[in-house]
Amino acid sequence: MSATPHTGPENSGGNEPEDGRSDGALEGAGAAFARTLAAADAADEAPLSSPALPPVTPLPGDRGAAQEEVLAAAAQAFMEKGFAATSIDDVARVMNATKGRVYHYYRSKLELFNDVTRRSLEMIHVEVAAAEAAGGDPDRRMERMVRTHAGSILRDRAFHRTALQGVELHLRIAASQDQRAAVADLVSLRDAHERLFVRVLAEGVAADRFRPCDVKVTVRTLLPALNGPVFWYRPREGETDADRAAIVDQITEFAMSGLRLRR
Amino acid sequence: MSATPHTGPENSGGNEPEDGRSDGALEGAGAAFARTLAAADAADEAPLSSPALPPVTPLPGDRGAAQEEVLAAAAQAFMEKGFAATSIDDVARVMNATKGRVYHYYRSKLELFNDVTRRSLEMIHVEVAAAEAAGGDPDRRMERMVRTHAGSILRDRAFHRTALQGVELHLRIAASQDQRAAVADLVSLRDAHERLFVRVLAEGVAADRFRPCDVKVTVRTLLPALNGPVFWYRPREGETDADRAAIVDQITEFAMSGLRLRR
DNA sequence: TTGACGACATACGCGGCAGTATGTAGTGTC
DNA sequence: GACACTACATACTGCCGCGTATGTCGTCAA
Numbered sequence: 001m002s003a004t005p006h007t008g009p010e011n012s013g014g015n016e017p018e019d020g021r022s023d024g025a026l027e028g029a030g031a032a033f034a035r036t037l038a039a040a041d042a043a044d045e046a047p048l049s050s051p052a053l054p055p056v057t058p059l060p061g062d063r064g065a066a067q068e069e070v071l072a073a074a075a076q077a078f079m080e081k082g083f084a085a086t087s088i089d090d091v092a093r094v095m096n097a098t099k100g101r102v103y104h105y106y107r108s109k110l111e112l113f114n115d116v117t118r119r120s121l122e123m124i125h126v127e128v129a130a131a132e133a134a135g136g137d138p139d140r141r142m143e144r145m146v147r148t149h150a151g152s153i154l155r156d157r158a159f160h161r162t163a164l165q166g167v168e169l170h171l172r173i174a175a176s177q178d179q180r181a182a183v184a185d186l187v188s189l190r191d192a193h194e195r196l197f198v199r200v201l202a203e204g205v206a207a208d209r210f211r212p213c214d215v216k217v218t219v220r221t222l223l224p225a226l227n228g229p230v231f232w233y234r235p236r237e238g239e240t241d242a243d244r245a246a247i248v249d250q251i252t253e254f255a256m257s258g259l260r261l262r263r
Numbered sequence: 264m265s266a267t268p269h270t271g272p273e274n275s276g277g278n279e280p281e282d283g284r285s286d287g288a289l290e291g292a293g294a295a296f297a298r299t300l301a302a303a304d305a306a307d308e309a310p311l312s313s314p315a316l317p318p319v320t321p322l323p324g325d326r327g328a329a330q331e332e333v334l335a336a337a338a339q340a341f342m343e344k345g346f347a348a349t350s351i352d353d354v355a356r357v358m359n360a361t362k363g364r365v366y367h368y369y370r371s372k373l374e375l376f377n378d379v380t381r382r383s384l385e386m387i388h389v390e391v392a393a394a395e396a397a398g399g400d401p402d403r404r405m406e407r408m409v410r411t412h413a414g415s416i417l418r419d420r421a422f423h424r425t426a427l428q429g430v431e432l433h434l435r436i437a438a439s440q441d442q443r444a445a446v447a448d449l450v451s452l453r454d455a456h457e458r459l460f461v462r463v464l465a466e467g468v469a470a471d472r473f474r475p476c477d478v479k480v481t482v483r484t485l486l487p488a489l490n491g492p493v494f495w496y497r498p499r500e501g502e503t504d505a506d507r508a509a510i511v512d513q514i515t516e517f518a519m520s521g522l523r524l525r526r
Numbered sequence: 527t528t529g530a531c532g533a534c535a536t537a538c539g540c541g542g543c544a545g546t547a548t549g550t551a552g553t554g555t556c
Numbered sequence: 557g558a559c560a561c562t563a564c565a566t567a568c569t570g571c572c573g574c575g576t577a578t579g580t581c582g583t584c585a586a
Binding site (some may be wrong): 097169211214218222225227247250254256257259262 | 344345346347348351399428432474476477480481483485486488489490491492494495506509510513514516518520521522523525
């Protein structure tokens, strides 16, 4: 039920330039990757380290930046048309390349999907876990987690959208044995992220900072609220960090108010 | 453009009285459909009627319960595998039938998708609008809207999931002119629903019942929270209304706490 | 300079699926 | 009992898109 931001202009035309998009998208994802690794280090050095989760998994047989570009292109294409409706040619077109390049790095469309989704889940979990590990009472920790999660959503929309659309769908479609194993892996990653929120929320309830509630259901209500922008946010021309920060503020206020105890 | 959506392109010319419809004693969708019509009547009789939106649009060239069953089967199949990954044979298989039956009522897969999505949006909007029209201060009205929305989400998951997955994706893929028109129609329906929440929220802020906030962003944070169960709720064996009511309570408490002013 | 290898582009093969064409059983209708 | 018509099932076609096989261009090592 999330809506498009601008009904008028989007309805009339909606034509996007074919060229010039790939460079920006790639740089964005690469920078995000670097930040994520930095966050992982910060988490390891923090006093209250969260349960050891591996840092972002290097791509299978990592072949560097060229492979990262393919991955970012796939995320972009999947975001725009959805996984099933996206052809490998679509992915290649984002890079102004052909199928050969994609299949040079990935053996199948599913493998591509798995890596995009894994990247999404690891990026956001590592960053949020670091925010939690920075310490403080449950209220402060939760607020940092919420801000961090929402910020990641707004920053790396392509990866997160792919992950949100496809995880459990893919679980049901997955046919072969190793396919199911790979998806189960992704699911456990997602569950770890959810459990982190559940744990902090439960701490806060026990400490009378948060409203008594069914913590599992509440977290599953909270997280979609944070994920919302994946579906409705469209960056405007000349968009700044401040624009996104304002949205994160609104989301955080709503979410934290929803959790806190009224006195 | 216009807030009131047109009826289908070649919808049977004259407006037929809605009460003249056959009581499609169809299990899932039929019952929901009947409830929706009842809600529409309630809305019409209520003192504060919401802006006139037509009741649930009859299916194009309505051919009764058999067509409803095809529609429900499509919603089920789309929910399970996603729209793009679902074949018409999959839809038929849900009914223990073959492709012939589906194409007897629908000329294309997109037409099927459009009707499922329209049904989803109209069902939930009509019901929520009736809840709002029941009156009271903004706080009470909003709480009824939230409860009603969340309840509909839990009840008619198949239809809503299809709608949530596909609207804006489809908007971008839609090629022909009338396809774009049909999708624009769906978008305006969704926007009307969103505007209803925005309006009541703004009223509540003006009346010092709700926290001052960016009402548009906040509604777009609130609604995904209500829609959450579409993605994670799985009915257990021997599931009761009470199970769902407990979830609705949790969601409502979170959402309303997120909106209300702290004193 | 050659030959091995990485990094792609090009050119198929082949299956699955949307849509169509045709068959067929039932049900009124005159 | 012939006709029409609905409500499907079955059989078929064409295309799109996944994956693969093969070609080409550079680069580096010996």
